[in-house]
Amino acid sequence: MEGSGPVIAFWMLAAVTLVAAGGVLVSRNLLHAVLFLILAFIGVAGHFVLLSAEFLAMAQVIIYVGAISVLVLFAILLTPRASRDNGETKAFPFGALLAIALAAVFLFVINDTDWRTVSESPGLAPEALGEALLTTWVLPFEIASVLLTAALVGSIMLARTAEEEAEDALA
Amino acid sequence: MTTLFLASVGIEHFLTVGALLFCLGLMIALGKRNAIGVLMGVELMLNAVNLTLLTFSRFSESDRPIAGQTFVAFIITVAAAEAAVALALAMSVYRNRETVDVDQINLLKS
Amino acid sequence: MTDTIKSEPFVLNIGPQHPSTHGVFRIKATVDGEKVIDAEMVMGYLHRSMEKLAEERTYVQNIPFTDRTDYLSSMSNNLGYCLAVEKLAGIDVPDRGNAIRVIMAEFQRLASHCMAVGAFTNDTGAWQTPVMWCFREREKILDLFEMTCGARLTCNYMRIGGVAFDLPASFVPAARKLVQTLPGFIDEMESLLVANEIFIVRTRGVGVLTPEMATNASLSGPMLRGSGIAWDLRKADSYCGYDKYDFEIPIGYRGDSYDRFLVRLEEMRQSVKIIKQALDGLPGGPHSTQVPLALRPPKGEAYARVEGPRGELGYYVVSDEGPSPHRFHIRPPSFINLSALKEMTVGGSVADAIVVLGSIDIVVGEIDR
């Protein structure tokens, strides 16, 4: 990927994404963490645009920013103030060590491997994705839709209180 | 890496961002006390994986580059379902245990 | 499994300064999410100790005080107080005085219901349009008041033994012209709101009062009639010669906020009907009997009430043969209509509580006196 535009964009997006992810890690207020998370999501969506996957970038914004993080915000609102602390467990140092070791391995592999790359974008239009989803990958597509329905019903059942169940049983 | 690292962006750069994002997510997921915080870490990890998949789809030599994008679409779908279920679980746990602290959710411990 | 815990209940102060409390009135609502689980009224921000002040002033000097209790229906307040003192002192009012009193009281009812309907629809969220329309019509009525007694809001027009001045010559034609146009306005309001689907779902079944509840809670006026109880003091205890006029009592079906709204709209029609008859049969003669300025009624007590716009407006006056009342008590309809507020709001949402409060049609000056 040549040219100064994409390069500048990449560095800015990378900085935003990683700083935001770090913000999720360090912020003690759970709500601030969610706002950082949203920023990280938007940064990742920007990367998707750079990788010429506009459709997925938009889907990322709609689903992650518009739905999932809003859902998280809602869950935070419904739990009381006492459990809005975003502190670390006792196991945090071990987790951090593991993650840093993993990062070292990743970086080594990334830099050591000789990737066989193409220089120009394959130029995938949204139509191609749709066609792939409904021809080659139609079985996973259907399974995913079933999964979504099951998750919807399941989460409604999980989040309902006994009181509401009793009301529904009466109705 | 023929050109200067800063002046041109290639597969390595995107992979590096993905890897770092994954590790940050892992750190959050392993280290946070709040169940919702853990969920945020998992979401970040999924995003990192998405980024990596799209990078390969864009840069790798392949006869079917669309496969990477298809995978990402599925992951986004599954992540949405996972987030909904996880948050419903957190709510349910909170209702019954009055806490979402993963250290204190130890029902299986006698 | 422990008991299920819902989200934290917290206290929401609706008022004292709130767009929908119609003055400085406060509801301390304990809410669980959007659901109201407890409601406590806090009032007295506008308390002016009128009952105490009235014990130091003569009977005639007390008339302006009654203007300022329910500042949206001062004519009715004047009328109720004058009736009480007349009952106490045994004074008769000439026919023309009675007819003028009826015309004024009914115009005041129209003006007050204009405000009630407009403010109620504003509480349901119809952003100011019905209010403005109602204001437009109310202004015309207040113009008539200004023409008669020089004041628009605090009229101070009724006197013990009649009214303060005779009607000006231009009043009757102007009133006739207004009465011709008012039914059209009421139709307009109806077409805007009555069949409006959103308005119906917002008010139907909200704040339901059974007839038993309404009776038990001492409610009166449109609140009582909305619950299906046919009780109108103009019919039941026809003061001021109300039995001469042909009108009907509108009553509701189920006692919800929508019924109260319908009752108010229909009462406006009936008021127009009464005014038409009163204007047609306006008798001649004096408008007032001569009453000594320093009135000293005989020892005793009197309780007189009129059907004010908000309900039964009673005045209880005790005389000890002095120049001022020994005890002067107002039975304020909006104060007592609030008795059922808790029953109506608990269990509904915050939005419903606002609608219920709007349907009660409180005037804080009257609650706190």
Place this chain on the structure above:
Amino acid sequence: MALPMLATDNWYDIRDLANLTNPLLDFVGDNISSELAYILGPLIGFIASFLIFVLPSQLYVGVYGERKLIGRIQSRLGPNRVGPFGLIQPIADAIKLMQKEALTPKLGDPIIMNLAPIIFVAPAVLLFAVIPFGPNMIVANVNVGLLYFLAVSSLPVLAAFMAGWGSNNKYSLFGAMRIVAMSISYEVPLVLALLGVALFTDSLSLQGMVLWQKEWDIWVGFLMPIAFVIYFICVSAELNRTPTDIAEAESEIVAGYLTEYSGMKWGLFYGMDIGYALAASAFAATVFLGGWSMFGLDKFIPPWLLLVVKTHLFYMLFIWTRGTLPRLRIDQLMAFAWKFMLPVALANLLLVATERMLWVDAFDSKQAMLYVFMIVNIAAAVGIVYVWARFLGYDPDSQPTKARLVKEAGGYVPVGREVR
């Protein structure tokens, strides 16, 4: 996609302002290094679109027009003091707002609270990037313009939530909770309605949709009336306009998430509310009302003027509903979205998909068939809505609209025993 150009593409042809800006951009591209062009390009586009569309309409047709029109609806005059016909009133308001003190509650979250108006403003401007104002007048001709619009329009919800949270006020929190709950619900039927449009016009780009409507001489709004109405309802819910303005319901929760805001911070929210409404109107004009095309009329009238006029006509609908309708309760709004609009949107999608298949395969893309479909769809819209409303138990004539009348005073009168 090759764009059909206008008769001339001379720079002085004001029917397409792109003719004017393109030579300028070419000049910039030739003489200035490409790094600077990346910065200058968006800047020029931003300023141009702001001057052409956002600023004038926002101030003079958005604020002034709304206040004037709603004044007429409420039988009053509206602004008439500042300048001729009160035309300078919006500027006077802005000056007044800037002079006011911007308060921050002591116990609030100052960072979040002050950040919220800024985050609220950005998407409103970004939304106009994909709206085509003419054959060449489009800031970013993204091939997923529809998705872009949906994605960006989901951002202000977050800003509203931040505003409500940062204020540390119970009314604000109520407003935040309501707007978050509502935006999730109303996104679903909205997307389903727009899916039908994308299906029929075979495009996810807004320019593509306009060109389709121009090619077949039909407006999608008439072809899919259900989608049009659902779009209007959903978008008015997301924009917090009456009858669905529960997030800042004035009579219930004072001003919702705006309760604690003052001065220009509040002014940004207020102004950008109108900005979003205008963006949504421009989107509706583009997708449903033919955009800059007008049955060949766009050869003579500047296309961008057509779009602006259509936008403001659609925006008038928002003002009209705001001036006339009461507000719904939140549970009723939710029930309406899930129980009524979602099934109707699904039925519409099924219908449209079937027609699209028939149109291409059986009728070989005949234009006349589109008009047949239009009539069928309008009939079907009435039918579907009627049947589904009846199924849900809605009976418009069952409600009494007049109080009962009795002649004599007495006790309780059971229903049906009144004397007329």
Place this chain on the structure above:
Amino acid sequence: MAVTREWSGHDVAAAVEAAVPGAVAKADAVACFLKPEHLVEAMQALRTGPETDFVHLTNLCGVDYWDHFEVVYHIQSFVRNQICTVKVECWDRETPVVPSVVPVWHGAWMQECEAYDLFGIRFEGHPNLHRILLWDGFPGWPLRKDFLSMPGGLQPGLNEFAGTARREAPPVRPVE
């Protein structure tokens, strides 16, 4: 001409005596005076009796007659279109106590609070008796005739309540 029938005190007394013997203290042309100990019982009888049927408590207020308080109840019937006046006397000026009629009419709830607020009459059995118009800690009972001549020379007006005089020696403590 429909006019509400106003029962004289003697009629009410007869009706009460028939239902609850010994509940009437005295009766005059206007009102029937009930004994406080039988008040709730007698009111219940007036409310439910087929002849009386006084289902609606219209008005409740206190009156200060210098040496004693009276609580006045105006109760009416919708179906029979009649109204009557019932009173209770209370001779204890220091701690006046009257039984509450909230069990009979819910509408007495706020009116009794108001009478307590302004006269200091305590209503025994009221679920939540509190000062409804004035604030808690307001010195004295303003509608009493001797409110202005209270020990300590208390005069009406804001200065008196907000100043230092009240803090040093509050003239009359509220009952609660």
